[in-house]
Amino acid sequence: MIPRPLPRVAAFEKLAFGMFVHWGLYSQLGRGEWVQHFEKIPRDDYLKLMETFTAEDFDGRTLARVAKRAGMKYVTMTSRHHEGFSLYDTRGLSKLDVTHTPCGRDLVEDFVEGCRTEGIVPMLYCTTLDWNDVRFKDDWGAYLKYLRDSIEILCTRYGPIGGFWFDGNWSRPDANWQESELYETIRRYQPDTMIINNTGVDARGRAGHVEIDCVTFERGRAEPLQQEDAPKFLAAEMCHTMNYHWGRAHHDFNHLSPANVIEELCLARRAGANLLLNVGPMAEGGLPEYEAAALARAGEWIDLHGGSEGVIYAGTPCGVQGSGEDFGLATSDALYLFVTNITPTSDTRYVPGLQGTGPRVFDGIRQTVGSAVWLDDGTPVEWGQDPETERLTITVPEYPYGSNTVVRVAKLN
Numbered sequence: 001m002i003p004r005p006l007p008r009v010a011a012f013e014k015l016a017f018g019m020f021v022h023w024g025l026y027s028q029l030g031r032g033e034w035v036q037h038f039e040k041i042p043r044d045d046y047l048k049l050m051e052t053f054t055a056e057d058f059d060g061r062t063l064a065r066v067a068k069r070a071g072m073k074y075v076t077m078t079s080r081h082h083e084g085f086s087l088y089d090t091r092g093l094s095k096l097d098v099t100h101t102p103c104g105r106d107l108v109e110d111f112v113e114g115c116r117t118e119g120i121v122p123m124l125y126c127t128t129l130d131w132n133d134v135r136f137k138d139d140w141g142a143y144l145k146y147l148r149d150s151i152e153i154l155c156t157r158y159g160p161i162g163g164f165w166f167d168g169n170w171s172r173p174d175a176n177w178q179e180s181e182l183y184e185t186i187r188r189y190q191p192d193t194m195i196i197n198n199t200g201v202d203a204r205g206r207a208g209h210v211e212i213d214c215v216t217f218e219r220g221r222a223e224p225l226q227q228e229d230a231p232k233f234l235a236a237e238m239c240h241t242m243n244y245h246w247g248r249a250h251h252d253f254n255h256l257s258p259a260n261v262i263e264e265l266c267l268a269r270r271a272g273a274n275l276l277l278n279v280g281p282m283a284e285g286g287l288p289e290y291e292a293a294a295l296a297r298a299g300e301w302i303d304l305h306g307g308s309e310g311v312i313y314a315g316t317p318c319g320v321q322g323s324g325e326d327f328g329l330a331t332s333d334a335l336y337l338f339v340t341n342i343t344p345t346s347d348t349r350y351v352p353g354l355q356g357t358g359p360r361v362f363d364g365i366r367q368t369v370g371s372a373v374w375l376d377d378g379t380p381v382e383w384g385q386d387p388e389t390e391r392l393t394i395t396v397p398e399y400p401y402g403s404n405t406v407v408r409v410a411k412l413n
């Protein structure tokens with residue numbers, strides 16, 4: 001039997017699309033969030049970045065608005081990354097926090113309030129490894145207590161948080177991380193929050209401690225989870241970044257296009273997973289223009305396909321399979337077929353490997369279809385159904401002149 005999802009897990013799945021935000025001292029250097037580690041920058045030199053951390057352009061509400069415009073329903077921001085610097089007031093637990101910089105405000109507070117004002121669910125990324133806190137190397141027990149005490153602050157000072165997203169246990173796979181104690185601390189104060197602990201690129205989709213509510217697929221392709229007889233129903237989340245770094249990298253031009261964002265979102269939903277897509281704010285906390293603009297463009301695609309209550313959020317995998325990357329999602333009242341790789345026949349460029357126009361076959365459709373329309377423009381879809389084989393064939397036309405929606409969705413009733 002497949003276990004029933006807990007209400008928080010079911011609610012999280014409906015959020016569908018979230019923004020990941022990696023911001024810290026490293027953003028000032030603009031060479032990615034691992035810069036201290038890869039360039040072996042000595043601790044004291046690196047921590048000088050605290051003297052110039054002003055957060056002048058950071059505004060939680062602006063960030064939440066960018067997310068909302070993109071159709072994202074939650075934002076997961078780094079409260080502290082591997083460099084060990086906290087964007088919140090650690091109340092004396094560590095000197096490496098925002099209160100020891102010229103910024104002088106609690107950025108987690110600003111973030112959480114900005115999200116709430118805009119109706120966006122705030123979530124917090126928390127590193128479990130630390131390059132600059134000596135306790136991580138020298139006093140494991142004290143370090144884990146510091147970690148728990150930090151989480152207690154995050155759980156008690158900022159109101160309800162949608163989720164806690166841990167990352168770093170992969171750095172010491174054999175250590176005793178005392179996960180039960182950590183998660184008990186969270187459940188004491190925030191019983192309804194999501195607990196996620198990133199399993200990293202080498203163990204995508206792996207379930208962990210029983211308190212964990214969701215598996216991760218860092219920079220991968222989400223796969224449907226095998227939930228038969230599982231101890232608990234788990235959500236899934238694919239995290240990906242707009243280019244090749246999570247923290248701002250001035251010279252990384254390898255950005256996703258709006259088309260890529262649309263595809264990534266659809267392919268995550270195909271497996272029933274959320275997409276958590278990362279942006280890397282600049283030194284002062286403002287978002288790079290391109291990243292905000294590309295997300296806004298993807299948001300327009302969502303608007304065209306049912307908007308914030310539409311199939312992207314409400315649709316779930318239903319065993320309907322197309323060829324290539326085509327797939328189906330069901331809502332309570334309709335079936336949606338997602339058609340990928342439609343070559344515009346009028347296109348003068350030749351793109352190999354595309355499936356083009358013409359018949360596309362979908363298997364596993366049990367209900368009798370009465371009508372079918374393209375969701376983007378409401379025009380009828382040509383279709384034929386074979387009740388014996390549960391096979392449905394639709395005819396995919398050329399994109400009408402004036403459009404190319406990357407992934408086209410047919411709505412079947």
Ligand code: GLC
Pocket residue numbers: 022033034167168198200218239246
């Ligand atoms: C990796 C990296 C890290 C990033 C995370 C996001 O584990 O260590 O920099 O925060 O992925 O998923």
